[in-house]
Amino acid sequence: MKIMSVFGTRPEAIKMCPLVKEIEKQHDMESIVCLSGQHREMLIPILELFEIKVNHNLDIMRPKQTLTTITADILTRIEDVLIKERPEIVLVHGDTTTSFVAALAAFYQKIPVGHVEAGLRSGDKFSPYPEEMNRTLTTRIAELHFAPTENNKSNLLKEGITEGITVTGNTVMDAFHTTLKENYEFQNELLKTKDLTKGRWILLTAHRRENLGKPLEQICEAVKQIVKNNKDVNVVYPVHPNPAVRETVENILKNQERVYLTEPFDVQDMHNLMRRSYLVLTDSGGLQEEAPSCGVPVLVLRTETERPEAVQAGTVRIIGVETEDIVRETEVLLHNKTAYEQMAMAVNPYGDGKASCYIVEALRKWGQETLG
Ligand code: UD1
Ligand code: UDP
Numbered sequence: 044m045k046i047m048s049v050f051g052t053r054p055e056a057i058k059m060c061p062l063v064k065e066i067e068k069q070h071d072m073e074s075i076v077c078l079s080g081q082h083r084e085m086l087i088p089i090l091e092l093f094e095i096k097v098n099h100n101l102d103i104m105r106p107k108q109t110l111t112t113i114t115a116d117i118l119t120r121i122e123d124v125l126i127k128e129r130p131e132i133v134l135v136h137g138d139t140t141t142s143f144v145a146a147l148a149a150f151y152q153k154i155p156v157g158h159v160e161a162g163l164r165s166g167d168k169f170s171p172y173p174e175e176m177n178r179t180l181t182t183r184i185a186e187l188h189f190a191p192t193e194n195n196k197s198n199l200l201k202e203g204i205t206e207g208i209t210v211t212g213n214t215v216m217d218a219f220h221t222t223l224k225e226n227y228e229f230q231n232e233l234l235k236t237k238d239l240t241k242g243r244w245i246l247l248t249a250h251r252r253e254n255l256g257k258p259l260e261q262i263c264e265a266v267k268q269i270v271k272n273n274k275d276v277n278v279v280y281p282v283h284p285n286p287a288v289r290e291t292v293e294n295i296l297k298n299q300e301r302v303y304l305t306e307p308f309d310v311q312d313m314h315n316l317m318r319r320s321y322l323v324l325t326d327s328g329g330l331q332e333e334a335p336s337c338g339v340p341v342l343v344l345r346t347e348t349e350r351p352e353a354v355q356a357g358t359v360r361i362i363g364v365e366t367e368d369i370v371r372e373t374e375v376l377l378h379n380k381t382a383y384e385q386m387a388m389a390v391n392p393y394g395d396g397k398a399s400c401y402i403v404e405a406l407r408k409w410g411q412e413t414l415g
Contacts, residue, residue: 044072044410047130049121051079051101051141054329056086057310059136060093061217062159065399071407075128079117079141080104085284088309092221099124107286110140110173117144125152131414132157132187132406138171138178138328146184155413156181159402160213161188162195163328163349170347171328172253187409189402191393192352207409211401212394215332219314220396223337227315233279233305234312242275242301243321243377249344250283251326258364259288262344263295265369266324270301272370273377277301279316281308322376322383324369331359332393340386342372352392357385 046066050059066074076095078086080102090097101124103116117140125133125148133149135142137160146156158181168175179202182188188204190196191213199208229235249262266278282292282304296302308316317323318337323330326344334341335353343361353359362372376383 044132044406044414045075045128045130046072046132046134046406047075047077047128048134049077049079049141049145050136051081052139053082053085053089055136055139055141056089057218057329058160058214059134060089060095061214061221062134062399062402063095064093065403069403072403075130077101077121077124079121079145081113081117081139081141085307092309092311113140114144117141118148121145121148122152125149125154130154131410134159135181136160138163138174138181140173140177143177143181146181150184155186156184157187157189157406158182158185159189160191161185161208162190162199164198165347165349167347170253171251171345171349175349187405189398189405191398194352209401209405211405212396212398213332214398214402215329216336216391216393216396217399218310222311222314223318224315227311229312229315231305231308231312233303234316239319242277244319245269245276245278245322245324245373246317246320247278247280247324248283248330249326250285250288251345254326254344254364255287256291259291260295261364261366262369263292265366265373266296266302267299268366268370269373270299272374276377277303279303279305281305281313283307322373324373335359336389336391336393338387338389340376340383342369342376344369353390356390356392358388358390360386
């Protein structure tokens with residue numbers, strides 16, 4: 044069975060590489076990797092770490108790309124690749140524009156689609172934007188749905204999807220086998236030189252489209268106040284290369300004492316830093332899955348989440364994007380030991396780290412039933 048995995052952004056790569064490695068191990072499967080190129084330099088260290096052989100790269104990234112240019116460029120360029128390779132199935136991941144457009148392009152060629160990380164829903168089509176719509180539309184197209192949790196499966200059932208669902212856990216837990224290390228030595232110059240056991244370290248990431256502009260300004264103002272009020276607190280912020288993010292962040296936070304703005308970390312540095320952080324402030328989806336399993340509290344800089352599992356378990360809290368809310372909620376965790384300890388327990392609703400194996404098994408079963 045020829046299986047083509049299509050991905051293009053950082054989180055897709057982190058979560059698809061363990062699956063690609065698993066497919067490569069199978070004697071009855073052929074793995075083809077097609078990058079959309081939606082992200083460029085942020086993908087390189089991930090592909091190197093997992094030693095992924097790339098067969099096709101659509102190389103679409105341009106500065107300040109819009110949803111329209113990403114969509115049009117992928118749709119146009121992937122057609123030839125699908126026709127040339129003619130895989131039995133195309134695998135896409137999650138909710139990016141790469142995922143949705145690759146699924147649509149496969150549908151146009153009547154090639155079945157398997158959706159990894161299926162069934163996440165916030166219930167608001169504009170938040171996260173455009174991800175909620177991307178994943179909902181991908182569900183309509185897909186034949187196979189690999190849902191990380193039972194809750195994700197029930198979201199699919201509510202939408203009338205009754206066949207092809209397998210609950211697998213999240214492949215990010217599989218990625219941890221490669222990235223997390225007990226006596227890890229950091230690669231990044233800043234992390235090499237700082238003593239992370241001195242003071243308290245907050246890891247911050249913020250880049251979502253719906254937070255660009257005023258919300259991101261409010262987040263940065265909150266960070267300024269938090270470090271001003273708390274002299275033992277350091278904030279590390281690996282800044283997304285999007286110029287719209289960089290402009291705001293540098294305007295407000297550049298040269299602030301104990302605020303370290305850096306280039307994005309490679310995923311090994313990132314996961315090992317996260318594990319050693321006091322808390323995580325983020326608008327990222329992936330960090331809401333990763334930090335809880337390391338026992339690190341997460342305050343989410345959004346007004347909703349499609350990942351309610353760790354919220355229910357008590358290790359993730361949604362705090363929005365107002366400056367005073369961010370300062371107040373962060374300071375509760377800095378000053379109230381009981382509140383901190385209640386959130387700092389290790390919780391892992393995302394499986395046993397073998398999601399890739401379960402996906403491969405489901406693919407094999409599907410292949411035997413439909414292809415003979
Ligand atoms: C995309 C996804 C989002 C995902 C995020 C992960 C969509 C619509 N958005 O958003 O769901 O959470 O990736 O990070 O699919 N850039 C570079 N180098 C890179 C990557 C990006 O310079 O390696 C810059 C480019 O100027 C680019 C801009 O960042 O135009 C924005 O990239 P884009 O993929 O459009 O948006 P993200 O916010 O990264
Ligand atoms: N990440 C990383 N380096 C960084 C910031 C994030 O490796 O500097 C990882 C993070 O650990 C997680 C993924 O990138 O695995 C999350 O990506 P992002 O926040 O861009 O996307 P989202 O999860 O919100 O879709």
